[in-house]
Amino acid sequence: MKISTAESVVMGALWAREPLSAEDIAADVAEGQGWSDATVKTLINRLLNKGAIAAERDGRRYLYRPLVAREAYVEAESQGLLDRLFDGKLAPLVSHFSQTGALTPEDIAELKKLIEGFEP
Structure with a gap:
């Protein structure tokens, strides 16, 4: 939808x-x-x-x-954005924001924490 x-x-x-x-x-x-x-x-x-x-x-x-959960909407919209602009890949999106100076030091720290959570 x-x-x-x-x-x-x-x-x-x-x-x-x-x-x-x-x-x-x-x-x-x-x-x-x-x-x-x-x-x-x-x-x-x-x-x-x-x-x-x-x-x-x-x-x-x-x-x-x-009737639509906010989480489901955000997931669908996020995937749609990735698909339309970045061939469905997250890394080019993050790279785009880092190259344009849109990532704050707080954003970078938060991304590092998220990545650490995925590592074994």
Whole structure:
């Protein structure tokens, strides 16, 4: 399932806390994105149609919750990025960031710890 960048903002609100009404989601994301409430509702409907979220009636409104785990989304998006830009390989991605100066000393230390965790 492909979740657009805009849809991922709505998903982010739901991953942070759920369930939420459309009004709650709009309050969380609309202003920061420059969106109207109608735009947020359109995105919610797209996510419903994709099966990424579920709706449950709560009186006169609906409450929404994610059906896609954030971890599964991040994994799919990360692999998609690697596949599109780096032939599915992680080392060229890290090399790219190191060559552009995007890695901080803290990033490098964290990467070293991760690598040490994989070594026997």
